[in-house]
Amino acid sequence: MMRPSRPKRRRPQIHAGTPVWLFDLDNTLHHASHAIFPAINAAMTQYIVDTLQVERDEANRLRTGYTQRYGAALLGLTRHHPVDPHDFLKYVHTFPDLRAMLRSERGLKRLVDALPGRKIVLTNAPEVYAMDVLRELGIERLFERVIAIEHMRDRRLWRAKPDHAMLRRAMRDAHVRLADAVLVEDTRSHLKNYRRLGIRTVWIVGHLPRTVRADGTRARLPGTGRPHYVDRRIRSLKSLRLGNRPEGRSVP
Structure with missing residues (x-):
């Protein structure tokens, strides 16, 4: 039936x-996937390496994991690590020639x-x-x-x-x-x-x-x-x- x-x-x-x-x-x-996202991701990873003194693989794991969990890597970094949010945002979103990347x-x-x-x-x-x-x-x-x-x-x-x-x-x-x-x-x-x-x-x-x-x-x-x-x-x-x-x- x-x-x-x-x-x-x-x-x-x-x-x-x-x-x-x-x-x-x-x-x-x-x-953004053309040039800006790759630059932001690289800058985020480098900031985590320099600030938290971790290896690059671990920095990438933190970046991607926090983005998936919280919607933005910044949220995970500020909740679990001593990171200055304003310094982080400025560092990863500053480009020498934004116009050429758009x-x-x-x-x-x-x-x-x-x-x-x-x-x-x-x-x-x-x-x-x-x-x-x-x-x-x-x-x-x-x-x-x-x-x-x-x-x-x-x-x-x-x-x-x-x-x-x-x-x-x-x-x-x-x-x-x-x-x-x-x-x-x-x-x-x-x-x-x-x-x-x-x-x-x-x-x-x-x-x-x-x-x-x-x-x-x-x-x-x-x-x-x-x-x-x-x-x-x-x-x-x-x-x-x-x-x-x-x-x-x-x-x-």
């Missing part, structure tokens, strides 16, 4: 009107400006770096505010995405209802955690690094499907324009 099929649960749509767009910065508004979509300013509603940057990066990137991209005036990692702190701890309490507080301060927010982000764990709060989610994959096969060819992007907690999956910010549909399964 065949079991009756369950009706498919409808996913919320991203409607025209007045959404509040919460844009991640790195690998969302620009292609890559972004053609027509980025026009694409972001055309979106209806309010626009906010929500990033685990420090404010000075975020503002420098937005300025170099020519889009700093399109955002009403930048919520950087310094603004995510509470009285006791440093916090970062995907912390729930931090986001609720940040949205209250910005006078944003969670139901109106649309998070555009490359990191799936952030999308997954914040989808539970009722926020609509857009996973952008066009800037994610591809793996290289043994024969030197580039493999497909990781996670080519659309997870259940993602309302839209896009390769490019062009797909956020009204009337466009994301890659993969359509949003009903």
